[in-house]
Amino acid sequence: MTKEDLLELKAEIEEAQESASRYQGKKEMLEEQLKEKFGVKTPAEGRKKLKTMQEGIDKLNEEIETLTAELEDELDEQNPDTQE
Numbered sequence: 664m665t666k667e668d669l670l671e672l673k674a675e676i677e678e679a680q681e682s683a684s685r686y687q688g689k690k691e692m693l694e695e696q697l698k699e700k701f702g703v704k705t706p707a708e709g710r711k712k713l714k715t716m717q718e719g720i721d722k723l724n725e726e727i728e729t730l731t732a733e734l735e736d737e738l739d740e741q742n743p744d745t746q747e
Contacts, residue, residue, distance in 0.1 A: 664672075694704070703709045 697703050697706070697709050701709060701712055703712050
């Protein structure tokens with residue numbers, strides 16, 4: 664290898680190290696956001712919490728649908744003239 668090849672390789676290594684440092688900083692920032700917003704420390708904890716939250720949303724949606732159907736039935740019973 665020539666001196667120029669070595670200098671080019673050194674520059675590539677330095678650039679890769681800078682990129683790695685930037686990505687590490689972004690990772691730490693995202694982990695901090697997970698901790699602050701959702702109370703989780705790792706992406707695995709975040710996925711688990713997301714699953715739990717989605718299950719809660721699904722349950723609430725089912726309850727809303729059930730209650731809406733019950734309300735519609737009650738309204739139909741109270742106002743039989745408005746049925747189509």
